[in-house]
Amino acid sequence: MSFSPLIRHLIDSLRILPGVGQKTAQRMALHLLERDRSGALRLAQALTQAMEGVGHCKTCRTLSEDELCPQCSDPRRDDSLLCIVEGPMDVHAVEQTGYRGRYFVLKGHLSPLDGLGPEAIGIPELLTRVEAGSFSEVILATNPTVEGEATAHYIAQMLANKGLITSRIAHGMPLGGELELVDGGTLAHALAGRRPISL
Amino acid sequence: MSFSPLIRHLIDSLRILPGVGQKTAQRMALHLLERDRSGALRLAQALTQAMEGVGHCKTCRTLSEDELCPQCSDPRRDDSLLCIVEGPMDVHAVEQTGYRGRYFVLKGHLSPLDGLGPEAIGIPELLTRVEAGSFSEVILATNPTVEGEATAHYIAQMLANKGLITSRIAHGMPLGGELELVDGGTLAHALAGRRPISL
Numbered sequence: 001m002s003f004s005p006l007i008r009h010l011i012d013s014l015r016i017l018p019g020v021g022q023k024t025a026q027r028m029a030l031h032l033l034e035r036d037r038s039g040a041l042r043l044a045q046a047l048t049q050a051m052e053g054v055g056h057c058k059t060c061r062t063l064s065e066d067e068l069c070p071q072c073s074d075p076r077r078d079d080s081l082l083c084i085v086e087g088p089m090d091v092h093a094v095e096q097t098g099y100r101g102r103y104f105v106l107k108g109h110l111s112p113l114d115g116l117g118p119e120a121i122g123i124p125e126l127l128t129r130v131e132a133g134s135f136s137e138v139i140l141a142t143n144p145t146v147e148g149e150a151t152a153h154y155i156a157q158m159l160a161n162k163g164l165i166t167s168r169i170a171h172g173m174p175l176g177g178e179l180e181l182v183d184g185g186t187l188a189h190a191l192a193g194r195r196p197i198s199l
Numbered sequence: 200m201s202f203s204p205l206i207r208h209l210i211d212s213l214r215i216l217p218g219v220g221q222k223t224a225q226r227m228a229l230h231l232l233e234r235d236r237s238g239a240l241r242l243a244q245a246l247t248q249a250m251e252g253v254g255h256c257k258t259c260r261t262l263s264e265d266e267l268c269p270q271c272s273d274p275r276r277d278d279s280l281l282c283i284v285e286g287p288m289d290v291h292a293v294e295q296t297g298y299r300g301r302y303f304v305l306k307g308h309l310s311p312l313d314g315l316g317p318e319a320i321g322i323p324e325l326l327t328r329v330e331a332g333s334f335s336e337v338i339l340a341t342n343p344t345v346e347g348e349a350t351a352h353y354i355a356q357m358l359a360n361k362g363l364i365t366s367r368i369a370h371g372m373p374l375g376g377e378l379e380l381v382d383g384g385t386l387a388h389a390l391a392g393r394r395p396i397s398l
Contacts, residue, residue, distance in 0.1 A: 002270060002294040003287075004263040006249045013245035016238040017216075018230045019223065029249070030288050031217045033262050037250045039215035044250075046212035047243035050205045050228070051236045063232050064203040071201060088202075089229050095201040 007033070059129065061122060062105040063088045071095075071103055078102070080136040084126065084155060086143055094141060101139075104129050109147040110154060121151070123158065130162060137165040144171055206232070258328065260321060261287045261304040270294075270302055277301070279335040283325065283354060285342055293340060300338075303328050308346040309353060320350070322357065329361060336364040343370055 003011065007029055014025035032040040056062065057069035064070075071077065071091065081101025083094055091103050106121045118124070130138065138159060142148035156166045171189035173182060182190075202210065206228055213224040231239040255261065256268035263269075270276065270290065280300025282293055290302050305320045317323070329337065337358055341347035355365045370388035372381060381389075 002291045004253070004265060004268060006245075006252050006264045007262060010245045010249040013238075013242040016231075016235055016242060017227050019226075024218065026288065026291065027218075028216050030262065030286070032215075032246070033249065033253055034286070036215055039212075040246050040250045043212040043215060044243040044246035046205075046209045047231070047239050047246075050209040050232065051239045051243075053205050054203070054232055063206060063229065065205045066203060069203055087229070087233070089225065092201045092225065 057105075060091075060103045060105055061107075061125060062091050062103065076100075079134055081139065082130065082133065082135045082137070083139045083141050084152075085141045086148065086151075090141065090143075102133070102135075106142070106151070109142055109145075109151040111147055118154070123155065126155065127158065130159060130164070135164060137167060140166060140168045144169075256304075259290075259302045259304050260306075260324060261290050261302065275299075278333055280338065281329065281332065281334045281336070282338045282340050283351075284340045285347065285350075289340065289342075301332070301334075305341070305350070308341055308344075308350040310346055317353070322354065325354065326357060329358060329363070334363060336366060339365060339367045343368075 003026075010029045010032075011022070011025045014020055014028050015022065017025075020028070050065075053065045054063050055065065057064040057072050058067050059072040060069060062069050062071070066073070078101040081099075082104060083099060083101055084104045084106065085091055085094060086106050086109055088105060091105060094103070104126050106123075106126070108116065108121055110116060110118065110121060138155075140152035140155060142152045152168055156168075159166050170193055171186065172193050173179070173186065173190045179187065202225075209228045209231075210221070210224045213219055213227050214221065216224075219227070249264075252264045253262050254264065256263040256271055257266050258271040259268060261268050261270070265272070277300040280298075281303060282298060282300055283303045283305065284290055284293060285305050285308055287304060290304060293302070303325050305322075305325070307315065307320055309315060309317065309320060337354075339351035339354060341351045351367055355367075358365050369392055370385065371392055372378070372385065372389045378386065
């Protein structure tokens, strides 16, 4: 091996990052050592602080170091809307759209083959949250995958008798997509979900 | 912003890694927080240890936490060959070829426009190294770029009267390349550097 032990250990440690293989980890390690040692030390500190300080928001279950995350602690948001997503990254994605209701963050989706049932992904906490709130609509924004659809369907059934509107995010053509490139299932959804053009 | 301060700070800190933009940094931060907190703490420690512990080999100037790097401290290597490269990553690349001589690692290449002259990249240390050693051949393995060629040429001139063979790594077609895709300069070098086939 041509790297000394501390450098080898750093390269191995960098490989825990998603999408980082051996070559990228080498490039990162040498870049930090040669060009940005103070940045690397700040990164080490940020990692330690975040891993030790960040827990989960007690209301929506997203990642947060405070008891309440920025979305749950904001009094100006719409308390009649609840958006259910699979993870903290999805909260960020939905926030970009301008949505200003509340959230509930599942721990992924139902996956019986992996032993992930309703308890594992936080459905009981979701029911508690819905019952404690004053929501008029629950938006199911799980991913449009087989597991995400099954999870949305399961939650819709659980909430059937609560006097709420339960809605599912629309499926259809992504903006900028091309009909000839999109898969048949998506196009079928786009056709079935067509809407009149109002001029 | 939909992330709490510690998470935002972690995302910003991850962006110092080469090739990591905002989206990738978000994905990395949430992945570590949700899936691999102990790995992230080990990474933080590896970063701190490497940044504080790794210096430069006093003989070849590559990155190393010991006074001598693994290549310089190995007594079985060929002391008659010296390979000159632009950086520590290049040592790793040349090692993969089976080369078992010695190294000298420059700090990049000559770049007068950026104010990088012979002193800045370590040419005086290289001359000291060559004079202290018993080399019969110096292999110039700087990159085949304009700056790398200029650096190799400069070093070859500096070493002209030392009674050494100075050689340059070959230019030509990369293995697996296609003639119709390679640039004209490379193909011209490949033609000019053609060698008789020995059957």
